[in-house]
Each structure stands twice: as structure tokens, then as C-alpha cells.
Amino acid sequence: MNQPRPRTPVLAASLVAGLAAAFAVTAIALPATSYAQALAPREVPAKTIPVPNSVSPGIQKLIAQPLSPVYNDIPATAEGWKAQVAAVTAATMKGVPALREALHVKSEPGVIAGVKVNILTPASIPAKNRNRLLVHVHGGCFVNGPGESGTVEAIMMAGFGGYKVISVDYRMAPDFPYPAALDDSVAVYKAATTMAKPKNMAIFGSSAGGNLTLAMVLRIKQEHLPMPAAIGPGTPMSDLTLSGDSFQTNAMVDNVLVAPGANCDKRADLYMAGRDAKDPMLSPLFGDLHGFPPTILTTGTRDLLLSNTVRTHRKLRQAGVEASLQVFEAMSHSQFSRDVNAPETKEAFEEIAGFFDKHLGR
Amino acid sequence: MNQPRPRTPVLAASLVAGLAAAFAVTAIALPATSYAQALAPREVPAKTIPVPNSVSPGIQKLIAQPLSPVYNDIPATAEGWKAQVAAVTAATMKGVPALREALHVKSEPGVIAGVKVNILTPASIPAKNRNRLLVHVHGGCFVNGPGESGTVEAIMMAGFGGYKVISVDYRMAPDFPYPAALDDSVAVYKAATTMAKPKNMAIFGSSAGGNLTLAMVLRIKQEHLPMPAAIGPGTPMSDLTLSGDSFQTNAMVDNVLVAPGANCDKRADLYMAGRDAKDPMLSPLFGDLHGFPPTILTTGTRDLLLSNTVRTHRKLRQAGVEASLQVFEAMSHSQFSRDVNAPETKEAFEEIAGFFDKHLGR
Numbered sequence: 001m002n003q004p005r006p007r008t009p010v011l012a013a014s015l016v017a018g019l020a021a022a023f024a025v026t027a028i029a030l031p032a033t034s035y036a037q038a039l040a041p042r043e044v045p046a047k048t049i050p051v052p053n054s055v056s057p058g059i060q061k062l063i064a065q066p067l068s069p070v071y072n073d074i075p076a077t078a079e080g081w082k083a084q085v086a087a088v089t090a091a092t093m094k095g096v097p098a099l100r101e102a103l104h105v106k107s108e109p110g111v112i113a114g115v116k117v118n119i120l121t122p123a124s125i126p127a128k129n130r131n132r133l134l135v136h137v138h139g140g141c142f143v144n145g146p147g148e149s150g151t152v153e154a155i156m157m158a159g160f161g162g163y164k165v166i167s168v169d170y171r172m173a174p175d176f177p178y179p180a181a182l183d184d185s186v187a188v189y190k191a192a193t194t195m196a197k198p199k200n201m202a203i204f205g206s207s208a209g210g211n212l213t214l215a216m217v218l219r220i221k222q223e224h225l226p227m228p229a230a231i232g233p234g235t236p237m238s239d240l241t242l243s244g245d246s247f248q249t250n251a252m253v254d255n256v257l258v259a260p261g262a263n264c265d266k267r268a269d270l271y272m273a274g275r276d277a278k279d280p281m282l283s284p285l286f287g288d289l290h291g292f293p294p295t296i297l298t299t300g301t302r303d304l305l306l307s308n309t310v311r312t313h314r315k316l317r318q319a320g321v322e323a324s325l326q327v328f329e330a331m332s333h334s335q336f337s338r339d340v341n342a343p344e345t346k347e348a349f350e351e352i353a354g355f356f357d358k359h360l361g362r
Numbered sequence: 363m364n365q366p367r368p369r370t371p372v373l374a375a376s377l378v379a380g381l382a383a384a385f386a387v388t389a390i391a392l393p394a395t396s397y398a399q400a401l402a403p404r405e406v407p408a409k410t411i412p413v414p415n416s417v418s419p420g421i422q423k424l425i426a427q428p429l430s431p432v433y434n435d436i437p438a439t440a441e442g443w444k445a446q447v448a449a450v451t452a453a454t455m456k457g458v459p460a461l462r463e464a465l466h467v468k469s470e471p472g473v474i475a476g477v478k479v480n481i482l483t484p485a486s487i488p489a490k491n492r493n494r495l496l497v498h499v500h501g502g503c504f505v506n507g508p509g510e511s512g513t514v515e516a517i518m519m520a521g522f523g524g525y526k527v528i529s530v531d532y533r534m535a536p537d538f539p540y541p542a543a544l545d546d547s548v549a550v551y552k553a554a555t556t557m558a559k560p561k562n563m564a565i566f567g568s569s570a571g572g573n574l575t576l577a578m579v580l581r582i583k584q585e586h587l588p589m590p591a592a593i594g595p596g597t598p599m600s601d602l603t604l605s606g607d608s609f610q611t612n613a614m615v616d617n618v619l620v621a622p623g624a625n626c627d628k629r630a631d632l633y634m635a636g637r638d639a640k641d642p643m644l645s646p647l648f649g650d651l652h653g654f655p656p657t658i659l660t661t662g663t664r665d666l667l668l669s670n671t672v673r674t675h676r677k678l679r680q681a682g683v684e685a686s687l688q689v690f691e692a693m694s695h696s697q698f699s700r701d702v703n704a705p706e707t708k709e710a711f712e713e714i715a716g717f718f719d720k721h722l723g724r
Contacts, residue, residue, distance in 0.1 A: 022430050023450050025457035025514050025700060039413040039426035044614045046408040051401040052607040054673060064401035068384050088385050095387035152387050245414040245692035246663055252406045253611050301608055301672060306663055310689040311416060317688075317713065325687045326679075327672040330607035338387060351679065 049253065052330050058342030059328075062335050063255070063302075071258035074266050078174045081270070085144050092149040099152065102340055103159025107148060113187040116169035118151050120158040129162050132360050133196035135228075136167040137185050137216070139207030139334060141237070141264040142271035143173050153206060153234070153337045160346055161353030166192055170212075177273035178282060185212050186219050189228075198226035199361040204352065206298070206334050207305070208268070210236025214284035214312070217292055227293050230359040232352045234298040235305045235334055236312055238285040240268050240277040244307025254304040256333040289315050294322040296355040298348055300331025322359075326351055411615065414692050420704030421690075424697050425617070425664075433620035436628050440536040443632070447506050454511040461514065464702055465521025469510060475553040477546040478531035480513050482520040491524050494722050495558035497590075498529040499547050499578070501569030501696060503599070503626040504633035505535050515568060515596070515699045522708055523715030528554055532574075539635035540644060547574050548581050551590075560588035561723040566714065568660070568696050569667070570630070572598025576646035576674070579654055589655050592721040594714045596660040597667045597696055598674055600647040602630050602639040606669025616666040618695040651677050656684040658717040660710055662693025684721075688713055 051064045070088070075081045100107055104123035111117065120136075134157060138150030147169055154167035170184035189203065203213050210233035220227060247260040257264050272282055280287030285308065295316055299309035309325070316323035328336055328344055336348040413426045432450070437443045462469055466485035473479065482498075496519060500512030509531055516529035532546035551565065565575050572595035582589060609622040619626050634644055642649030647670065657678055661671035671687070678685035690698055690706055698710040 019431060019449050019453040022427065022432075023453040025454065025461050025702065039422055040428070041413060042411040042425075042615060042617065044409050044411060047406050047610070047613065049404040049406060049607075049610045051403060052605065052610070052669075054605050054607060054669065060401055063404075065384065066402070069381060070384075087381050091381040091385040092387065099387050243414065243416050245411075245416060248409070248411045248414070249612070249615055249664060249692075251409065253404060255404065301668055302611060306689075307414075307416065307691055310663060311691050313689070314691070314709070318709070325689060327668075327675070327687060327689060329669055329673050329676070330611075340387065347676070347680070 055330050056342045056344055058339040059331065059335065059344055062338055063330055063332070065255055067252070067255050067258050068263070071262045074263060081143060081174055081267075085146065088144050089146060089149040092152070096148055096152065096155070099155050099340055103155055105155045105158045107151060107155070112166065113191040115184040115188050117188060118148055118154070118167045118169060120151060120154045120165040120167060122158045122162050122164070124162065125164060126162045128357070128362055129164070131196060131362055132163060132200045133192060134163045134165045134356070135185075135189050135192055135201065135203045136165050137170065137203065137205035137209040137212040138167060139205065139209045140172075141267035142181060142208045143267035146172065153204075153209070156337055156340065156345065156349050157204065157353065160349035161356070163353065163356070173267065173270035173273070178271050178275060181271070182212060182215050182219060182281065185216050186223070186225075189216060189220070190225055193226050197361060199229050201228045202230040202232060202356045202360060203228050204232030204234070206234030206236070206337065208237050208271075210234050211238055211240075211284060214238055214287070215281050218280060218284055218287045221291060227291075229361060230294045230296070230356050231292070232296045232298070232355065233312070234336070235300070235303050235309050236284070236297070237268060237305065238283060238308045238312045240272060240283045244305075244311055246307035247304060250302055250304045250306060253302050254332040256335065257304040260304070285312055285315060289319040289321060292316060292319065292321045294355070294359045296324045296326070296352050298326050298328070298336055298352065300328045300333070300335055302330055302332045304333055324355060417692050418704045418706055420701040421693065421697065421706055424700055425692055425694070427617055429614070429617050429620050430625070433624040436625060443505060443536055443629075447508070450506050451508060451511040454514070458510055458514065458517070461517050461702055465517055467517045467520045469513060469517070474528065475549040477550050479550060480510055480516070480529045480531060482513060482516045482527040482529060484520045484524050484526070486524065487526060488524045490719070490724055491526070493558060493724055494525060494562045494718075495554060496525045496527045496718070497547075497551050497554055497563065497565045498527050499532065499565065499567035499571040499574040500529060501567065501571045502534075503629035504543060504570045505629035508534065515566070515571070518699055518702065518707065518711050519566065519715065522711035523718070525715065525718070535629065535632035535635070540633050540637060543633070544574060544577050544581060544643065547578050548585070548587075551578060551582070552587055555588050559723060561591045563590045564592040564594060564718045564722060565590050566594030566596070568596030568598070568699065570599050570633075572596050573600055573602075573646060576600055576649070577643050580642060580646055580649045583653060589653075591723060592656045592658070592718050593654070594658045594660070594717065595674070596698070597662070597665050597671050598646075598659070599630060599667065600645060600670045600674045602634060602645045606667075606673055608669035609666060612664055612666045612668060615664050616694040618697065619666040622666070647674055647677060651681040651683060654678060654681065654683045656686075656717070656721045658686045658688070658714050660688050660690070660698055660714065662690045662695070662697055664692055664694045666695055686717060
């Protein structure tokens with residue numbers, strides 16, 4: 001006699017009715033008209049969110065930073081954008097030489113297939129990685145990250161992962177909207193497949209670089225180029241229609257991107273230049289992801305692009321792709337590549353490097 | 363000459379300084395005293411979050427539900443708790459027979475090792491699963507889910523996964539605080555290892571069941587019992603100290619648990635009965651996770667226990683455990699087992715079932 005037997009025999013019928021909606025399990029299909037009604041939004045009161053103790057001191061410092069000073073500072077002209085880019089580039093470049101030094105990584109400029117690149121080489125490459133080659137596409141919302149300022153992640157991957165990395169210094173908006181960045185990235189990849197076997201190669205990059213990583217694979221499929229063995233899109237801008245839920249839930253919580261439609265999305269608008277954001281080459285979340293190589297995705301719980309990342313993961317799994325997801329505690333957008341000394345940074349890059357190691361030939 | 367060359371030669375020094383903190387990459391270790399200062403919290407204004415279009419109509423309906431009617435209705439006495447449990451049980455049981463029928467799953471009560479169980483058997487078991495056996499530990503914050511009302515996930519796994527499942531109807535608080543539930547669950551598991559080979563077995567369960575799944579493995583290690591081949595803790599209550607960031611970021615966003623310290627945590631208090639929440643048997647996130655079997659974790663982006671889940675994932679990975687994470691778009695706590703007709707529900711259970719299939723012997 002193991003059937004549930006309520007110990008309190010008399011239940012208030014109204015309480016059961018009130019609980020029924022909350023605890024009922026929907027077991028029978030409802031007619032589609034059941035969903036035609038307007039659905040109630042969630043009203044979330046103002047709140048103060050402390051810096052958690054569940055992350056390292058380095059990540060705590062990043063979490064404690066104020067909202068990005070440029071999130072709602074939207075230049076009105078191309079010249080204005082270029083001034084902002086120059087300022088961000090200068091700020092970023094203050095740390096880049098020391099980063100290379102800390103990780104013992106050498107950077108060399110070059111040109112491949114007519115496209116500017118920076119080639120990152122670690123002081124020591126493990127024997128198993130000598131015939132392997134990674135292609136990196138940087139972030140910056142399709143506008144920021146020119147030259148060496150776009151190589152931060154590539155340096156970290158070279159240093160933590162022990163891989164040689166070609167970082168594509170692709171042309172950017174506002175001067176060069178879509179498809180310039182994608183054309184450049186695919187051209188470099190195609191040329192790189194003559195420098196290493198595609199089965200020994202991976203493509204990776206975060207944010208706009210995550211978008212480009214995914215769009216590159218769509219183009220590789222379309223053009224019947226050889227597939228890389230793996231890809232690592234970090235917190236990808238995979239949905240430029242901004243339809244994911246975390247654009248709302250993490251608005252004003254993420255201190256990097258801050259809110260949908262803010263500075264980063266205005267830069268993406270310059271990239272799209274009036275094209276339809278639903279185009280899978282602009283929003284690869286809406287593309288056909290069948291046949292993609294094994295994929296590792298990285299994001300954080302405070303990331304405005306948390307939904308982009310997990311939706312891309314699910315869509316890949318639905319397409320039968322081997323796809324792995326890592327979500328870092330309390331991190332906003334791309335904060336897994338911001339403090340080289342934080343243990344989480346090493347962990348994130350070593351996890352991606354290990355995924356590549358598992359899937360790349362030698 | 364690929365070095366970055368700002369196109370705007372004169373930059374406002376103040377702008378660069380302002381951006382430096384936001385865009386600098388920390389490349390040099392800072393002294394520990396840098397973190398001694400109080401860290402600024404994030405002030406998040408009130409907001410209205412619409413039901414997203416990025417999920418199925420079934421999940422939209424769950425998202426549109428108001429906050430749980432009991433989240434801030436805290437009974438003052440054991441009798442009050444029992445009345446609330448009875449009401450929730452009655453509400454849940456309205457859907458259980460139809461759920462079994464929809465998935466063609468038979469439920470039989472039984473007693474194993476002196477512990478009440480319900481045994482869920484699908485109408486058809488694939489040949490590869492005939493020698494496999496799953497043990498399920500239900501959720502309900504250590505107080506809810508008695509009898510068949512605790513079998514919803516077990517029915518879904520039996521139906522979607524084609525596995526035979528023993529669902530443990532463990533003793534619960536307030537009458538039976540820790541370690542009763544864990545003792546019962548381990549006793550059933552131990553007995554079950556005489557019914558199937560441990561390498562053909564997995565343990566799974568969500569919320570409190572996720573806590574118990576993890577704590578069971580700690581006990582299995584401690585008592586040198588044979589390990590299961592895999593485990594599937596869903597959105598685990600793995601940290602009863604409530605230290606994760608999503609307890610704050612998803613407060614009033616998650617419509618199931620709603621906020622830290624609310625009804626579910628009061629039930630967990632009854633389970634702990636004054637014990638130290640840092641004890642790894644109560645908060646397995648703080649346990650030694652080395653030697654754990656392959657683990658698949660499931661959560662949603664609005665889940666109050668998102669941080670619990672991703673922190674458990676990372677801790678497992680740090681311990682060298684093969685661990686897979688799936689995060690469902692816009693779902694609050696445990697909503698992946700609430701609507702049997704939603705494609706996401708089938709997807710979540712098939713993903714867990716597929717992970718088990720990969721790791722279990724035959």
C-alpha cells in the first residue's frame with residue numbers, strides 16, 4: 001500500500017484549485033487556440049545584486065566594474081565611430097604586450113590571401129600540436145578589435161592551449177559592412193587549409209567572432225570547402241534579431257553589453273547595413289546546422305548572450321552535432337578572456353583546447 | 363605593416379582613461395590587497411520581461427504562469443506543512459495517470475530494502491535496455507512529492523528513454539530530516555545493484571533529487587559501493603548555503619522557486635534540521651567530486667539554480683569527470699519536466715537517455 005495517502009484528510013478545495021495550475025503536469029495536448037491569448041510578462045522589481053563569493057577575486061573585480069562606459073554612447077557618424085574604436089583600441093593595447101609576455105606568445109603580422117592577419121606562436125608547442133593550426137576570428141561587434149587589439153583570445157589560446165593561431169584581422173564596418181568580414185575570414189581559412197590538414201584545424205572566436213565562426217562553417221558547407229575538425233564559438237552573436245530571452249533577463253545585469261539595442265548592437269547594424277537580420281549568414285542560429293563539426297560553446301550566467309549560446313547549443317544537438325556547453329558562474333559577456341590570472345580564464349581556454357585536442361588529427 | 367594605426371590621430375586622453383578599466387586586459391598579477399576594497403553591487407532597475415518567442419507554445423504557457431502561489435506562503439507548523447504537501451500532491455496527481463497513459467508507462471508500488479518505491483516500466487523496452495536499470499530520486503525540496511506524485515520525471519524517463527526505472531519514495535521532512543532520505547535512496551540503490559549490474563545502471567533526479575543523486579555518489583564512494591555508470595542530476599539543490607549568483611540574478615524571474623529563502627528553502631531547512639549547510643552531504647557542491655561517473659546536468663536560463671547547476675558542472679570538470687551540461691532557453695526551475703507535449707521536454711529526456719545509452723553497459 002504505497003499509494004499516496006494525504007495525512008490531512010480535508011483539503012481546502014480552493015487551495016487545490018489554486019495549486020493545480022502551478023503544479024499540474026500537462027499530459028494531454030491542448031488545442032493551439034489555447035495559446036492565442038496574450039501571455040503575461042514577468043514584472044521584476046528593482047534589485048541590488050552583490051558581487052558573489054562563488055568566483056575568484058579576479059572575476060569578482062570584473063563583476064564589480066560599472067556598466068560599460070560606452071554602452072549608451074552611440075556615435076552619430078562614421079567618424080564618431082572611428083574615434084570610439086580608436087579609443088577602445090588604445091585602451092586594449094595597453095595590456096596586449098604584457099599579455100603576450102605573460103603567456104610567452106610571439107605575434108607576427110602577415111598577409112594571407114590578401115587579408116591582414118596576426119600569427120600567434122607559443123614559445124613551446126607540444127609535439128601533438130606541431131601539425132595543428134587554429135584560425136581565430138576576433139570579437140568587437142564587427143567594428144572593434146583592429147590589428148593586434150583583436151588578438152587577445154588568440155594569445156590566450158596560443159599560451160594556454162599550446163597551439164599556433166592565425167588571427168584574422170578582417171575588414172570591418174562602417175567602411176566594410178557584410179560580407180567583407182566573412183569573405184576575409186573564409187579566404188584566410190581556405191588558404192590555411194593548404195598550410196595544415198583541415199582535419200588538424202579548428203576555428204574559434206567569441207562574440208562577433210562567434211558569429212563569424214558559425215557563419216564560416218555555413219559558407220564552408222555552401223562552397224564545399226573542407227571542414228575543420230572542430231569549432232569553438234564563444235558567446236556568439238548568433239542571433240542579430242535579438243530574440244533570445246537573456247536579452248531581457250540579463251539586461252542591466254551584464255556589465256559589458258548591458259542591454260539589447262545598445263552600442264554593440266548599433267555596431268552590428270553597421271555590419272548588416274540594412275540587410276535582413278534573419279539571414280542565416282548574419283544570424284547563423286537560423287541556419288541549417290546539420291553537418292557542423294564538433295563544437296564547444298562558452299558563456300556566463302550574466303551574459304546578455306546566454307540565450308544565444310544555449311540556443312545555438314540546442315540547435316546543434318538537434319542537428320545531431322557533437323556539441324559541448326560550458327557556462328561560467330556570474331560572468332558577463334566574454335569575461336572569460338579578460339583576466340589572464342583568473343583561474344577561470346585558464347580553465348575556459350584549457351577546456352576549449354582540450355576539446356580541440358580530442359577532435360583534431362595530428 | 364599590420365600594426366593598428368588609429369585613423370583619428372588625436373584621442374581625448376580622458377576617454378582613453380575612462381575606457382581603460384572597461385577594456386583593459388589584466389595581464390599582470392595584482393597584489394591581493396587590490397581586492398580588499400568593498401566591491402560595488404549591481405543596481406538593476408525594475409523591468410517587464412515578456413514571454414519570449416524563442417520557445418515552444420507549451421513552454422511559453424509555463425513561462426507566462428504567475429509566481430508560484432506558495433513561494434511566500436510559509437507554514438508555521440509541521441501540520442501546516444503537511445496540509446500544503448497534501449494540496450500540492452493532490453494538484454500533481456490530477457495529471458499523473460494521464461501522463462502514464464500518454465507515455466504508455468506502467469507504475470507498480472513496491473518495497474525494496476524496506477523502502478517504498480514505485481517501479482515504472484514502459485510498454486516497450488528496446489533490446490539494448492533490457493539489462494539496464496535506472497534509479498530515480500524525486501524533487502520537492504525534501505518535503506514534497508510523496509508516493510506517485512514523485513514519479514513524474516521517472517515516468518518521462520521510462521517513456522521517452524525506454525528504461526525501467528525504480529523511483530525511490532524516500533522518507534521526508536519534517537517527520538524524517540537528514541539523513542533519512544539519503545539513507546533510503548542509498549539502500550534502494552545498493553539493493554538494485556543486485557538486480558542489475560552497476561555498470562548497466564544510472565541514477566537521476568532533479569532539484570532535491572539532484573542533490574540526492576550527487577550525495578548518493580558521495581556516499582557510494584564513502585561506503586565503497588559499486589559506482590553506477592552515469593548520473594543525471596537535474597538543476598540540483600547542490601548548494602544549500604545559497605551562495606550562487608543566480609539566486610540573485612534570477613530572483614523574481616524564476617516563477618517556480620521565485621527567490622532564495624522562500625518556500626523551497628524553508629523545506630530544505632526542515633531537511634537540514636539545524637545541521638551545517640556546508641556539509642558536503644547536504645551541499646554536495648562542496649564535496650570531493652573526483653571519481654564521479656559521467657554526469658549530465660540540465661537547467662534553464664531563468665532557473666534560480668542555474669548557478670548551482672553550472673558550478674556543479676565546472677567542479678566536475680575540474681575533477682576530471684566527463685560532464686555534459688544542457689541549458690534550456692527561458693525555463694525556470696525544473697520546467698523541462700512539466701509539459702509532456704512540449705518538444706523541449708522530449709528533447710531534454712532524450713538527451714539524458716542518450717547520455718546514459720552512451721555510458722551504460724548492456
